[in-house]
Amino acid sequence: MITQRWKRLTVLLFCVYAVPLTAQQPLKYTLKANEIKASVSPQMWGIFFEDINFSADGGIYAELVKNRSFEFYTPLMGWHQPAATAGNAQVLIINRAGTNQQNPRYARITKMSDKDFVLINEGFRGMGIKANEQYHLSLFARQQADKPVKITATLLDESGNAIGTTVIAPDSREWKQYNVSFSATQTSPKAKLQLTFQGSGVLDIDMVSLFPQHTWKQRPNGLREDLVQLLADIKPGFLRFPGGCIVEGRELATRYQWKKTIGDPGQREVSVNRWNTEFAHRSTPDYYQSFGLGFYEYFQLAEDIGASPLPILNCGMACQYNTGEVVPVTEIDPYIQDALDLIEFANGDASTTWGALRAKLGHPAPFNLKMLGVGNEQWGPEYIERYTLFAKALREKHPEIKLVNSLGPNPDGDKFNFLNDTLRKLQADILDEHYYSSPDWFLRNAGRYDSYDRNGPKIFAGEYAAHSKGIGNGDNKNIWQSALAEAAFMTGLERNADVVVMASYAPLLAHVDAWQWTPDLIWFDNLRSYGTPNYYVQKLFANNKGTSVVPLLKDNQPVTGQDSVYASAVVDNNELVVKMINVSAKPVAVDVAVSGVKGLAKTAQLTVLRSDNLAEVNSLDDPKKISPEEKVLPVKGRSIAATIAPWSVYVVRVARQ
Incomplete structure (x- = not known):
């Protein structure tokens, strides 16, 4: 919501804006390019x-994968057992804090029959899956019975359709890490990972992890x-x-x-x-x-x-x-x-x-x-x-x-x-x-x-x-x-x-x-x-x-909101960089007289960031609605003249001679 102060300022300035633009006199600024006021820290903006x-x-x-090692206070948070297969196995969370304090819990899957049992991980508000991207699945597992249990891992889209699958066949009674890679066939912003346990037996699993190839x-x-x-x-x-x-x-x-x-x-x-x-x-x-x-x-x-x-x-x-x-x-x-x-x-x-x-x-x-x-x-x-x-x-x-x-x-x-x-x-x-x-x-x-x-x-x-x-x-x-x-x-x-x-x-x-x-x-x-x-x-x-601050003044004072403009200037190698912000609803003409230089280049690089709507936002669907525009600004002599648009940020870079 636009504050009342900004509303009053906007109304006032729109009244001023009604005056013909030809009557507007540019604000006179001075930039003393040879008077270094301070060094800019290399860490300044972070x-x-x-x-x-x-x-x-x-x-x-x-x-x-969310809760990949079953360590949340609720050990199966993030994991779901579909009702259709829930009765086909028992899931037991075992805590081995006495021997592994850092990662004490793991899941034991006890299969009583050959009927499939399913665990689904929901990810972090879903999993972002991209078509044709390769995914690396890893987990630790060990078999606890003579009859081995294997795992089919499947990526499911929002409708439950399979969009990628692979198989892991644990083959050891000792903890061992298993790594497989497979590709997704479709893009899904809210996919899930389904683990289907097949065969009868007992299998321990821990650290179930899924990463895209392109990190x-x-x-x-x-x-x-x-x-x-x-x-x-x-x-x-x-x-x-x-x-x-x-x-x-x-x-x-x-x-x-x-x-x-x-x-x-x-x-x-x-x-x-x-x-x-x-x-x-x-x-x-x-x-x-x-x-x-x-x-x-x-x-x-x-x-x-x-x-x-x-x-x-x-x-x-x-x-x-x-x-x-x-x-x-x-x-x-x-x-x-x-x-x-x-x-x-x-x-x-x-x-x-x-x-x-x-x-x-x-x-x-x-x-x-x-x-x-x-x-x-x-x-x-x-x-x-x-x-x-x-x-x-x-x-x-x-x-x-x-x-x-x-x-x-x-x-x-x-x-x-x-x-x-x-x-x-x-x-x-x-x-x-x-x-x-x-x-x-x-x-x-x-x-x-x-x-x-x-x-x-x-x-x-x-x-x-x-x-x-x-x-x-x-x-x-x-x-x-x-x-x-x-x-x-x-x-x-x-x-x-x-x-x-x-x-x-x-x-x-x-x-x-x-x-x-x-x-x-x-x-x-x-x-x-x-x-x-x-x-x-x-x-x-x-x-x-830039590397050094130089004075940018109006009436020998820093530009800190007079006439609704805020400004600063730095030197960056052989260039002057002037930042000017107009917080009003009307354009503001400025004329920056630069001293301490032999001359300036005939054109400057101008970057403009602005919007006609103070309540405007960017979004996932329109990510650059408000984003910088690059322009060329003509320069005459040792003066930088510009008309700063309403509600805008101007950055001017000009080479000095």
Whole structure:
């Protein structure tokens, strides 16, 4: 819904728009190309990943089988026994926690006759199957009787028709992994996997897994290609992982523990996802974490897309909105050791314990970790007490690692003020500010960092998004009004790059059938995906990051909403990059006089992102309804003249002479 403030502004500006365009005088801006105001951090515009909205399992992690190792609290959740064959066998879930704590459960299928018995896995709101794609099915099995049981695996479309089949014939009384590949004959967005057990006997099964052949870089246990490509196209400066509140857990027992997420996927301990019942209006009790996408894969993903890794670790505090559980400071050492070990895992050579493990997993070279987050969205003196212990230990052993520290869940108020004041006195490295608010808030705060202390800690705008209908209620949409307001705000981040060194929209991904939180940067179903208008704003800024900020002024002041325009400028090698955002309903003519150059090229590259409807959204059926358009802008002398269309983002790149 368009806010009343925007409505009033629109009515007013439409009245102004009624004046003939020939009477409009261009706004006069000055761009001082030879006055470097600040360097832009290479990590300036990045991405924040959290396993919310089925972002990992059921999302970017390409596994198609839900509850593949029977470890959900309800062991057969995701599995279905059709009534027609249910009486032909007994399914027993056996728990071997005494000998295998990481993957304790497996299923024993006892066939009393030769009549077929069927188990069907529903996938993550179905399975996205593509015609002619090859699929790799694997499972662990062992025979328990003289008469062997074989398995026919079949892909079923939404109508129950077979669209691909293969056979597995387990032949051992010991656990053994079986791998087969087969092709699908048709495309189905909500397919299922049917396992038909044939013959009489007893068969144990575990880790039933199905992957498409075409994962990102064709890796086994890989990631979904289209989603990773959307991330790579942003050209992000950093990848923050694994969250977010996932780091904290509802209680400490379900916090994210990175050491449990590396190595053999079959030995990664499954955990309930802390978002599964967080929101009553979007309860998802089948939301768990297999950790098939774990810390090794996160580091690998960051490297693949050219982003600096930014892992966030639990600091001995569970989510303060839930249990508020904390570990006593006298027992904090294991948490600190986890941080030290992670640095060794990322950067240590093969002579170190954790560096050797990284090499064994297939990555002898270090991951070049430079930053580490201590806690997620903690607040209060309890956080300061634990942060201080972390900082002391990490700075003593790894002074080269910059620490990212929480300023709580809000950009102001008592919690924020206490942390901001205290952490500045403690000379913290980087302070993580979060803001989810209305589009109006983002417009009003485009100058937020203009008056920040230039000698204090750096700022990480770690989570932000303009919400159209309040916070956390599920009614928010990725409308153009929100993306436009974010773009305006981001000019303020860029202008203050000497203070703000990183920024990331949040959350990143959302399944259209299994989300908990809106808005989100990228939406997907089981086969398709699209970037929102907000995505294209992030991409435009990241793809046009530049290396140095130069002043762009009107009446010797930064352009922070005067005449409804927000603007910033950077130098990128031999080019000037000017970003101008018009948040009004009328076109605005501007004339940017450039000083400090001998001349400019005769034409500039102009990228326009706009819509005539503030409530417009992209969708799976129309994924690029709002997306960038490339144009050529004539340039005369040392002046950039343009008429910025209503409700639009303009990015101008011009070579300087």
